[in-house]
Amino acid sequence: LVGGAFQTEHSDMLLGYELAGYLHRGPWRPVWQRQGLEGGGVVTGSGGAFLVLEQREHAISRGRKIYAELGPVISGRAKRRQGELDGEIAALLSQAALPNGELLTISGASGAHTATAAEKSALDANPAIAARGFSTLTGHMKEAQFPFAVALAALAVERKAAYPAFDPATEKPFNGIPRTVLATAVGYHQFEGLALVNAAD
16 A cells, blocks of 8 residues: 545644745646746645555465556656756656557646746646646645556546546647656756556457
8 A cells, every 4th residue: 555645734844835935936837837927836735546456466466456557667867956846857758668659647746946947847848648647636645646646547547538628728639549648747946757557458
């Protein structure tokens, strides 16, 4: 069982975000549309996701439904002050050996200006990627962000249905049946990661 949750107001975290200049100010905007606006771009939210990770044989022996298979999980830590973030995200995408064709991507983008701009640039560089920034709907859930992305990806492949654009002004449509979904998490301050989630059949 792995996962995380970010619940209640967490005034301590709000203070930390504010002191570091990460909180968005002014009217609400979708996660991809906060660049250049006042504040740091992060809108917090509450939520959680917990995943049972086990071998296929173990799940079958317990009579459990298999929602998806977790493919490669790749992480990194760019030296952001030295301008390495763009290259690190591109390297992670390259290491993942993305499948050919349209690729639904569940992005845990936080809205933090530097991290979100770098992730959007990397995803936009691949015309096959149709990203869904779920923080537009949920807000940023801190340590729950990546397991939440993986859970959404697993549900998409299990149900054989893509999510509609959460921000139609900036997110491309996805018209196929998702058999592999990319889940990403580029931390607002540090660390980067992604995982491929594949159909179980």
